[in-house]
Amino acid sequence: MSNLTMMTEEEKLEQFVQRIEAGDKIEADDWMPEEYRMALIKLISMHGISEIMGALPEKEWVPKAPSLHRKLGIMAKVQDEMGHGQLLLRVAEDLLKPYGKNRGDLMQDLFNGDLKFHNVFHMDTRTWGDAGLIGWLVDGAAIITQTNMLGASYGPYARALQRICAEEVFHAQHGEAIIMALAEGTEEQRAMVQDALNRWWDALLMFFGPASKDTTGSSKQDVTIKYKIRTKTNEQLRQAFFDKYVPRILSLGLKLPDPTMHYDEENKVWVYQQPDWAEFKKIIKNQGPRSQERLNLRRTSYENNAWVRDALAATVS
């Protein structure tokens, strides 16, 4: 009954589904259906590379941060993001083993445009208000999606998220501190935050992805929910984000960029204007405002540091 080598593929799949249903954690060396492995690779490599690409717009603010304290804070955060990228790439690499691929291949996929990164990291950052807003609301949105997967059926991903989310708490408060200082500052500083919110609003809505695959032609949410990698749909996550953050945005005296937005008490949902999903498709195809600059930055640093990898490789017997 339990002899795995004697089992047919159908029996293995059946046992796999039973394990997931029972809340068991799947580990890297366990048998898993191809569909599950592929869904995880896509999700986790995109997540990992996005952490690294996300450090780029933030690092632009290290030299421009208004005080030494702020410089240290944002530098610590940039380092965390790279660390998160490391963790996630490790998880992705173990899944890629049967295909003989590693992070070098993922990096090439990124450069070729085969591996996407999160829409928000294709955008321009113009002021210190943007830096604060990213820390507060982009990280806030990321916390909503990441905590949704803390109970993921894939053990290594769940454990990585556990570490990541613990650090995200610091990130969230770091962003709040910047926004709070500006919101309690001069008229000009308050206007800076409002301007950042106005420009980032659509990107924040897009962050959770379209409500269904009808919008953009494909969506991974069904398969990730089926395999208990996540529990909530894109729209449920977006609504959870509104629940947590809209009251906070308003409490600071900021205005929602969407004047039609309101809470429908009867249906218990936020009613809001959809962002331009055609624009979203363009952005994630690396045709966003800063897509090419950021890819080039990553490409250049990867090429410039090749000699370090080569030099260290020589000491490996």
Next chain:
Amino acid sequence: MAEKTFYQEYEVFSKRTPSSAFQHQFSLLAPNEDMALVMAQENFMRREPVADIWIVNRKHIRAMDAEEKLTLGRLDNKQYRTTKGYGYLKKKWRHYEQQMLDEKEILSWGGDGK
């Protein structure tokens, strides 16, 4: 081509205080043990206190496969090995107006003692 063999996989363990047990943290890639130790600190110990770190090359770890893990299942008939099988003593001792020496009580004797 060099990159295919550049990194080795290390599992990282650390302990928070000199008296705590080692705990598995995560894995990382490094070209050698010394770099692995440096990377372990950078990757996993940026904030919490740490008293010691071990790194272990994955190729030196003998893990269990799914088949072997099945042997870890236990039959629920070993109460004689655990305090659960002797729980009735509590009532007995009460009869003799004595308290049962349970795990909590016995493990408390190591301290400055009351």
